[in-house]
Amino acid sequence: xxxxxxxxxxxxxxxxxxxxxxxxxxxxxxxxxxxxxxxxxxxxxxxxxxxxxxxxxxxxxxxxxxxxxxxxxxxxxxxxxxxxxxxxxxxxxxxxxxxxxxxxxxxxxxxxxxxxxxxxxxxxxxxxxxxxxxxxxxxxxxxxxxxxxxxxxxxxxxxxxxxxxxxxxxxxxxxxxxxxxxxxxxxxxxxxxxxx
Ligand code: SF4
Ligand code: SF4
Numbered sequence: 001x002x003x004x005x006x007x008x009x010x011x012x013x014x015x016x017x018x019x020x021x022x023x024x025x026x027x028x029x030x031x032x033x034x035x036x037x038x039x040x041x042x043x044x045x046x047x048x049x050x051x052x053x054x055x056x057x058x059x060x061x062x063x064x065x066x067x068x069x070x071x072x073x074x075x076x077x078x079x080x081x082x083x084x085x086x087x088x089x090x091x092x093x094x095x096x097x098x099x100x101x102x103x104x105x106x107x108x109x110x111x112x113x114x115x116x117x118x119x120x121x122x123x124x125x126x127x128x129x130x131x132x133x134x135x136x137x138x139x140x141x142x143x144x145x146x147x148x149x150x151x152x153x154x155x156x157x158x159x160x161x162x163x164x165x166x167x168x169x170x171x172x173x174x175x176x177x178x179x180x181x182x183x184x185x186x187x188x189x190x191x192x193x194x195x196x
C-alpha cells in the first residue's frame with residue numbers, strides 16, 4: 001500500500017476532520033441546550049427533607065440494631081465474628097455464658113463515628129443478631145454520642161429475619177432444646193454400645 005504524501009491532500013483531509021469536529025461539538029452543544037430548554041417548562045420535582053422522608057428499601061444500610069429471636073431471647077451469642085469482619089474495628093464486646101449454656105454479650109459497643117455502614121458485620125453474623133436498618137437519621141455533632149452501647153442497640157423484635165432462632169439449629173443444649181431435638185439433628189449415639 002502506498003501512502004499519499006501529497007501536501008494538498010494532507011491539508012484537505014485535516015480540514016475535513018476539523019470541520020467534522022466542529023460540527024460534532026455544535027451538535028452536542030445544541031443537544032445540551034435543548035435538554036435544558038425542555039426542563040425550563042417542566043414542573044419542579046423536589047422532595048423537601050426533613051418535611052418529607054422518602055421510605056427507603058428495607059435492605060438500606062444505616063443504623064445497626066441487635067435483634068431478638070421469636071422467643072424474645074437475645075440473638076447475639078458474643079462470638080466476635082462481626083467484630084473480626086469489621087474493616088474499621090468499631091465493634092467491641094465481652095462474652096459471658098448463662099447457666100444453661102446460652103452465650104450472650106455482657107456489653108456490646110459500636111462506635112458509629114467510625115462505622116462505614118458496609119454491612120460486613122451483618123454478613124458475618126451466624127445468628128441474624130446484628131442487622132443494618134434504613135434509619136439514617138443518626139447524625140450528631142457530639143462525636144461521643146455516636147458510641148452506642150448494648151442498651152442503645154438491642155431491640156424487641158427480630159428485624160428482617162423474624163423466624164430464625166439460632167439455638168433451634170445449633171445443637172447446643174439450652175432451654176430451647178436438648179441433644180437430638182434441634183432442627184435436622186440426629187439422636188445422640190451411646191458410643192459405649194458400639195464397643196465389642
Ligand atoms: S457496617 Fe461495616 S463498618 Fe459498620 S460496624 Fe458493620 S462491619 Fe463495621
Ligand atoms: S452480633 Fe452476631 S456476629 Fe456479632 S458477636 Fe453477636 S452473634 Fe456474633
